[in-house]
Every structure is written in structure tokens, then in C-alpha cells.
Amino acid sequence: MKKFTDSINEKQNHYSGDQKLYNEIYNLIEETLTPKMDGKDSERISLIGKESLVNELSKIVQNEITRTKIQILESFKTTPNLIQENIEVKDELFDMVNETNRLGKC
Amino acid sequence: MKQIVWENADELVDSDVSEKYEYNQIFKNIKKINYKLMKKFSNIDEKKLVLTEQKPKINRLVDHLIKENIQVTYSGDVDEALTKKLTVEGSDKLVEKLNTIIENYKTATELSVRENLKYKYGSQLDQKSINQEIKESVSNIYVNVTPFPQDIFSAEDYELNEDTITLRSLKNMPTDYMDYINYNVASKYFENGNNVKMRYSNGSWELYFENNGKYGTTIDSKEDKYKKFIGENKEFVADFLRATSELVGTKNILLEKKLINIL
Numbered sequence: 001m002k003k004f005t006d007s008i009n010e011k012q013n014h015y016s017g018d019q020k021l022y023n024e025i026y027n028l029i030e031e032t033l034t035p036k037m038d039g040k041d042s043e044r045i046s047l048i049g050k051e052s053l054v055n056e057l058s059k060i061v062q063n064e065i066t067r068t069k070i071q072i073l074e075s076f077k078t079t080p081n082l083i084q085e086n087i088e089v090k091d092e093l094f095d096m097v098n099e100t101n102r103l104g105k106c
Numbered sequence: 107m108k109q110i111v112w113e114n115a116d117e118l119v120d121s122d123v124s125e126k127y128e129y130n131q132i133f134k135n136i137k138k139i140n141y142k143l144m145k146k147f148s149n150i151d152e153k154k155l156v157l158t159e160q161k162p163k164i165n166r167l168v169d170h171l172i173k174e175n176i177q178v179t180y181s182g183d184v185d186e187a188l189t190k191k192l193t194v195e196g197s198d199k200l201v202e203k204l205n206t207i208i209e210n211y212k213t214a215t216e217l218s219v220r221e222n223l224k225y226k227y228g229s230q231l232d233q234k235s236i237n238q239e240i241k242e243s244v245s246n247i248y249v250n251v252t253p254f255p256q257d258i259f260s261a262e263d264y265e266l267n268e269d270t271i272t273l274r275s276l277k278n279m280p281t282d283y284m285d286y287i288n289y290n291v292a293s294k295y296f297e298n299g300n301n302v303k304m305r306y307s308n309g310s311w312e313l314y315f316e317n318n319g320k321y322g323t324t325i326d327s328k329e330d331k332y333k334k335f336i337g338e339n340k341e342f343v344a345d346f347l348r349a350t351s352e353l354v355g356t357k358n359i360l361l362e363k364k365l366i367n368i369l
Contacts, residue, residue, distance in 0.1 A: 021211075028203050032196040035178040044182045045192060053175040060167065061208055066243055068212045072219045073240045077233060097214050 021061060025054045168201050 015022040035045040178192040227235050 021207075024207055025204070028200060028207070032200040032203060033172070033176065033194055034196050036193045036195050037180075038190045039193070045178050045180050047194065048177050048179050049175045053171060056171045056175060057168070057204060060164070061204070061211060064208045065211050065215050068215045069219050069243045070240055072216055073236050073243065076223070076231075077236045077240070097217055100210050100213060 021058050022054055025057045025061070026050065029053060029057075164205070165198065165201050168204065169197050172197055172200075 013023045014026040029050050033047060034041065035047050036042075037045050172194060176194055178194060180187045180192060223231055223236075223239070
């Protein structure tokens with residue numbers, strides 16, 4: 001059952017397996033952006049340039065990741081007590097990430 | 107030299123014909139100045155209005171990126187392609203889902219940062235090690251994405267006039283960006299009463315640096331200290347140019363043609 005799911009996921013991946021973010025954004029573009037002719041769907045029109053858009057959008061996400069990292073580090077810097085609390089909060093976050101991943105797979 | 111006191115100006119106008127003419131001219135000029143000021147202020151208000159009515163930053167950025175990168179291809183009659191309008195829809199939905207992805211990554215990043223600090227430093231975690239981590243992180247930011255003016259500059263720090271944008275200080279710049287530029291050199295430049303100006307001239311924005319109260323383009327200048335400033339803060343200057351061009355919605359010819367060559 002697991003292998004079957006994996007093979008379906010592989011078919012959906014436009015990029016290699018280790019480029020998770022790129023694949024997520026590519027699928028997002030496929031799902032949301034549609035070409036229109038006079039506001040209507042048409043089989044005769046299609047989109048090109050998705051890869052370069054993926055590239056640009058992934059830069060936005062990467063920058064947000066870096067900003068988040070800096071914000072957390074700065075919060076540690078300004079509130080030294082946070083260092084003590086790190087272990088408990090980390091466990092809560094671990095559960096949140098697991099839950100997000102589980103929902104994403106459903 | 108006569109000193110004109112504002113309250114008695116009407117009496118002075120009636121006192122003598124030649125003086126009357128002279129003061130009429132003065133009043134005309136004052137009116138002109140007032141008109142110019144009003145025009146400038148109304149112009150600023152219009153620009154502020156345009157900025158406030160715009161979509162949120164990420165929506166504008168994604169719309170821009172779609173326009174820049176995505177094309178619609180068509181196969182069929184040329185006549186039909188010419189008469190019908192081809193568009194791309196769904197950018198708002200894309201932004202909505204992209205925000206979800208960003209939020210998920212933020213949560214995961216928070217976890218990984220905390221884990222990293224715990225296992226890398228353990229009880230040895232101190233200010234110095236956090237500073238080192240911040241330094242490493244800021245070197246990755248602002249490299250790939252053009253920042254918006256409000257990302258870098260506070261409205262208190264710069265002034266937008268009819269044809270000039272003046273950056274007066276870096277006081278409200280976010281700390282992560284401060285670390286990214288050579289902040290000590292740049293802030294010293296501003297602390298000494300200098301500023302950086304952009305002036306709109308002949309269809310393009312030009313960068314001006316103050317030199318003893320006079321402004322001049324430093325791009326072709328042989329004065330080393332200005333080239334040194336640009337050289338040491340090239341990312342900052344380039345971002346300032348990008349950001350200000352974005353602010354006024356004008357393509358920055360200087361950035362494309364001149365500055366890139368000298369940096």
C-alpha cells in the first residue's frame with residue numbers, strides 16, 4: 001500500500017524528490033493558474049514559463065524561512081529565559097509539524 | 107536691505123508706486139511658491155493614496171512575477187488569437203495557498219532552529235553563539251528578492267517630493283537589514299548630516315550624493331569617498347534604487363545601465 005502511494009507521488013513530482021518546495025509550488029501553480037481566452041477556458045491555450053515562476057516563488061518562501069529563523073534567534077537574544085523554555089516548546093512544535101504533515105498527506 | 111514684516115506687508119504695498127510694483131512681484135512669487143508647495147503636497151498625497159490602495163505586498167509581488175514569467179500559448183487561427191483576449195487567472199488563489207505553504211514552513215523552521223540550538227550548543231548557548239547564528243542567517247536574506255521600500259525604510263527616514271526622494275537616516279531600518287549592509291559606514295555617513303538623493307531627470311532617476319551642501323552625480327565623479335561609499339554599500343545602494351523606483355512606479359534606468367557597470 002505504501003509503495004503504491006509512493007509511485008503516485010513520484011508521478012506528480014515535476015522535480016527530483018529532494019526538491020520538496022519546488023514540487024509543492026509547481027503543483028500549486030498547476031492547481032490555481034489557468035489560461036483564459038476572453039474569460040473562458042479553451043483547449044487551444046496553455047501556460048508556459050511555470051518553471052521560472054517556481055524558481056521565483058521559491059525564493060519568496062526561502063526568504064520567509066530565513067526571516068523566521070532570524071526572528072526566533074532575536075527573540076532568544078532579547079529574552080534569555082526563552083532558552084530555558086526551549087525544550088518544552090520544541091516538543092509542542094514537534095507535534096504541530098507532525099500534524100501538519102499528516103493533514104498534508106490526506 | 108529692507109526687511110519685509112509679514113503683518114505690515116499691505117501698508118508697504120500702498121506706500122509708493124515703484125515699491126508697490128516691487129512688492130506685487132514679491133506677492134506674485136509668494137503665490138507661485140505656495141502653489142508649488144500645494145502641488146507638491148497634493149502630489150505626495152496622491153502617491154500615498156496609490157500606495158495604500160495597492161494590494162498587499164505578497165499579492166503585488168506574485169502578480170508581478172506571473173506577468174514576468176508566465177506566457178499564454180495559443181494554437182489555432184491567427185485571426186482569433188488577435189481578436190480574443192488571453193489572460194491568466196487564479197493569482198489570488200495562488201497567493202492564498204502560497205501563504206499556507208509559508209506558514210507551514212515557518213512552523214517547521216521554528217522547530218528546526220530550536221532543535222539546532224539545543225543540540226549544537228546545549229547549556230553552552232549564550233549571546234555570542236546566538237549572534238553568530240543570526241549573522242549566518244542574515245547573509246542569506248535579501249539576496250534574491252527585491253525588497254519593497256517599507257521593508258527597508260521607514261516613512262520617517264525618507265522624504266518623497268515631486269521629483270526627488272531623499273533618504274535622511276537609517277534609524278528605523280530593521281535590524282536584520284542593518285546587519286546585512288555595512289551599517290557602521292552607512293550610518294556614519296548619515297550621522298554627519300549627509301543624505302542620499304534621487305532626482306528625476308530626463309526620464310530617469312539619478313543618484314545624488316551631498317558634497318558640502320551641493321549635490322552632484324557621483325557615478326561619473328572621480329571623488330574616491332563616494333565611490334568608496336557605493337563600493338562598501340553596493341547592495342544597500344542598489345536596494346535603495348530598486349526600492350525608490352518601485353515606490354514611484356518608474357523603471358530605474360540608472361540601475362540597469364550605469365550602476366551595474368561601476369559596481
